[in-house]
Amino acid sequence: MMRILLIVFTTFFATQVSAQDDTSSLFFGGDAFHAGRSVVHQNGGVDDLFMAGETVLGLSDITGTAHFAGREIVMEGVVQGDVYAAGEEITFQTDILGDATLVGRAVSVGNIGGDLRVAGSELDLNGDVGGYALIAGEKVTFNARVSGDVSIAAEELVWGDTASISGQLTLYEDEPGSLEVPEALAPAERITRRELEEWEGPERPSVLGALASFLAGVVVVAGIAALVAALVPDRLAEMRRQILARPFHTLWLGFLTQSTVIGTGFLLAITVIGLLLAPAVLVLALAGGLAGYVVAAYAFGVGLRLAFGKPEPDSLGERALAAGIGALSAGVIGLIPFLGWIFVLALALTGIGAITLRVIRPRFFSDTL
Template sequence: MLRSFILLFVTLLAVPATAQEVYRFGNDAYMAGDNVTLTGDAVDDVFIAGNTVVVSAPIEGSAHAGGRSVSISGPVGNSLYAAGMNVNVSGGVGGDAHLLGDTVLVNDDVAGDLRAAAQRIEINGAVGDSALVAAENILLTGVIAGDASFSVDNISFGDDARIEGTLYLYSDDPNGIEIPDSVAPEDRIERHNVDEFDASADPEGGATIERSGSGWGAWLGGKITAILILTAVVTLIAALAPTFLLALRLRTLETPARALWMGFLTISALAGSLFLLAMTGFGILLIPVSIVLAILLGIAGYVIGTYILGVGMLGAANRPLPETLGERAVAALVGAVSITILAMIPFIGWIAALAVSVTGAGALIIRWFAPGFYTEVR
């Protein structure tokens, strides 16, 4: 999952760089620029980003590519990760292929799994294992040796198209999609409505959600479970670091606007650093660090913000500040319920929940670094 985030950020950040920057470490290649081309002798792993990306050199390891237009014509020994508006894979992939774009063309064989999301995708090569594809339009002319899971509106097949395993078909009208027997007989096709797809479900079952309940009962059960999990996490933090949380909540409840502002500035700075790192070329190596820090700060802010919100709600009800573990658990539960209800408010709920998370992040930054503006240094 982290690789996907990296690819998306690199794709967006590659455009400002105008000259091709190349950095080599060991037998790996790191490249960024406007029009970036990798040719010549084979390299181990490649990390490449730009407006137009062309990779024709053999890749003995894995390839990571992001840009507006991405073309991979050289063979890739291990796995391929590519994202762009247009992605064209015309070189064989020895491992798995993970592809994201508007138009994705797979014109050579993929020895492992194929995982792709696009508006339109053509699979003209053989897939050695399973294929997990989400696209509005799919053209399959090759052979998929394992199972296939297609979330699709329109699908067409070539004369030699074939799926050796089970086809899990997800669509708004799954029964309206015709699958020739030469591709997969009906007894190896499972048709589902598109809202039955669940990425966290068992992939051996086509990632189809097993509905143990329905309607508002299942929805309410899910919300209650989420609240209890969040309450347990916040209570655990409150038990392990009560003094630290005491300082955070006192400072934040005194000046909530400052905590919100500092959280916004810090997360913005982490996100903005990606532009500078990408423009330096070799700074791409540090992009994962910025992403991980931003994610961790957001998660920590959400947990801290939930607790501070719970304490604030209890204070508004004229309840004393929590001192014992039981009282902290009550504050955690009140905060978890409050932020869950806030998030369900139409249109503005997600903004309120985000504000709580950012405020918690800001409280953490203030406690650790004590930043200030217009202050004198003596």
């Protein structure tokens, strides 16, 4: 979920960038960042790749991890690391050597060296999967050859001629036994059928896993904040100054904004007619909270630098350092029982308020800096 919201947040800033230019790109530390309406990656020698836009096209191989967000996503280059993608249509025409986590309406993938985690409406799975496959969709066309276990929740399941499963197959069905499985694909002793309501989430992580997740979260927040600072430095600086100069004003406005969005979702739900739009409003509220947290964490890091007598950051390296300081400090404070959660919530609302001031500029806050 964190990855999905992160991608939605990146898409939000891609929209802000595309209002000025069609495409913005940044190459830093061997990684590539592209944002805009229609973005294309065709540069060699890239490690990690970040792309967000209406249409996203990757033509070149990368040696690291890929992060994609857009309406239409097509990757023609080989990804040697992991892939995280969210969009309406997602197509991978070549190999993913690591794990793949994909969410979209229509998803088509080929060879995957690691584990596959995919959710969507229409799923077309081909090629070899080196690890396990965790699949949730309405119509699933399964023509993959999976070396590990497979877990499927689907309304309609179509088996391809070359499909094979070496591990255990678990099917989550409305009525257990409704989905047919060819005997040649998996014998009955390797098939488990369960009620759809029994779909299980991930197991509780270990202490080391929790620590790794915490550090990964800090790195992700700091990285996105540094990316935004590189793509739209003036806009982020304006929001940061608002937060540091008038924290309680931005906190109050953030509370009003988030309350309005959540209240809108509730009203849409009780009208029945607008019930289908309620999930979209919920995603907007969650994405807004993440965006607010990243902006406020960056402002917090700059504030800490200023408190120790450092000047305002005026280079990409200093902005990245401030982002890291803010993300780490906010993350550590967030570990404090109860009070930490209050701090994180206030931080996110403060950032939402700053974004609202920058985008909407409500008249009752017209005396902003």
